[in-house]
Amino acid sequence: MSIPQTLITQAIAWRRAFHAAPELGFEEHTTAQRIASLLLSFGLEVNREFAVTAVVGTLRNGPGPVIGLRADMDALPIQELGQCEYRSVYPGRMHACGHDGHSAILLAAAAHLSATRQFSGTVHFIFQPAEENLAGGQKMVEDGLFEHFPMDAIYALHNWPGLPEGHIVVNAGPMMASQDTFEITLTGKSCHAAMPESGADPIIAAAQLIMGLQTISSRRVSPKDAIVISVTQLNAGEVINSIPETATLRGTVRCLSPQVRTTAISIMEDMVRQIPAGFGVAGRLSYRSGYPVTLNDPQAAAAAYRAAIEVVGPARATFGAEPSMAAEDFAFMLQVCPGAYLWLGAGDDAGTVGLHHPHYDFNDAIIETGVNLWTRLIEQSCPLHGTPAQLNMTQGIS
Numbered sequence: 001m002s003i004p005q006t007l008i009t010q011a012i013a014w015r016r017a018f019h020a021a022p023e024l025g026f027e028e029h030t031t032a033q034r035i036a037s038l039l040l041s042f043g044l045e046v047n048r049e050f051a052v053t054a055v056v057g058t059l060r061n062g063p064g065p066v067i068g069l070r071a072d073m074d075a076l077p078i079q080e081l082g083q084c085e086y087r088s089v090y091p092g093r094m095h096a097c098g099h100d101g102h103s104a105i106l107l108a109a110a111a112h113l114s115a116t117r118q119f120s121g122t123v124h125f126i127f128q129p130a131e132e133n134l135a136g137g138q139k140m141v142e143d144g145l146f147e148h149f150p151m152d153a154i155y156a157l158h159n160w161p162g163l164p165e166g167h168i169v170v171n172a173g174p175m176m177a178s179q180d181t182f183e184i185t186l187t188g189k190s191c192h193a194a195m196p197e198s199g200a201d202p203i204i205a206a207a208q209l210i211m212g213l214q215t216i217s218s219r220r221v222s223p224k225d226a227i228v229i230s231v232t233q234l235n236a237g238e239v240i241n242s243i244p245e246t247a248t249l250r251g252t253v254r255c256l257s258p259q260v261r262t263t264a265i266s267i268m269e270d271m272v273r274q275i276p277a278g279f280g281v282a283g284r285l286s287y288r289s290g291y292p293v294t295l296n297d298p299q300a301a302a303a304a305y306r307a308a309i310e311v312v313g314p315a316r317a318t319f320g321a322e323p324s325m326a327a328e329d330f331a332f333m334l335q336v337c338p339g340a341y342l343w344l345g346a347g348d349d350a351g352t353v354g355l356h357h358p359h360y361d362f363n364d365a366i367i368e369t370g371v372n373l374w375t376r377l378i379e380q381s382c383p384l385h386g387t388p389a390q391l392n393m394t395q396g397i398s
């Protein structure tokens, strides 16, 4: 059953209202209130007990699988420079990542599935706070989302500028990288710059260590495994003629495999201990694990792909693409529940601006595809009669 155009028009209006009133992570009170009222008006049960501002709407329609669909609600601390009529009314805040669109798509899917009910099972519509940097998804997991609402599978999508409008990409494996940060403190012995033999130079140790860390990707990890280690800050010294006592390095590590991530941390610990020691300098590593690898379950990815080819056709659906080295906190949910994260193409015209850009504005033309995708995924995963159909995975895979 196709999605009524009146619902798509309504979803565009919701999206623009969210866009005009963006709220930052864990402060999405007005957005959450609006979402909760709409879900209640569609006849869903509503839970607001998770992660400060999260909203979970539940639609029960007989026995069958329990599927979660997740959207994010938060905006970014960026000043909007676009001049659309629904631009942000708050200085220094904007929906620069399209979470306004993700929420509108999920709301419209809830309205449509509740009205049509061509499935047998339960759907949890999960509106998550604080995807940007604050790990709202992790907070929902820690607050017991999956104990309170056990699910057979969970799905999320992200609009993707640079991918042709309405194309859908899903991988049976990594979609997005892990995102960790580190700080390394090097402690030597200060001395006059003209008499280096009387001290221990942390800057020389830092230089060697930075080059050493770059060999992890080239010498210690297989060339087939993606990893990025970037030292982005180096602070040391106050005067031109004195060797300082300490140097501090900071940076970030991105990986596409949990095993490579674990290996990299262990090698970094060894290097931070051993390389500075050769210069009489002590090294200490403080490593902060951030978002994990966004790792799709192969079966869930296949189910999502099956829905995608029905909605957009095999020519516009891709199963297996290059993952992104950016990160996504839906990864925390995928660690405890099988599922899949998809990209929905937002357009690849020359004028398309990227996510987190001050001129970014979610492309309303992809809302209908998003609503269709969620609807078909639920109808296929929770069929009214019999078991979910299996996809012939030799079809249409490039």
Ligand SMILES: [Zn+2]
Pocket (backbone or CB within 6 Å): 096, 097, 132, 355, 356
């Ligand atoms: Zn973002």
Ligand SMILES: [Zn+2]
Pocket (backbone or CB within 6 Å): 097, 098, 099, 131, 158
């Ligand atoms: Zn985002």
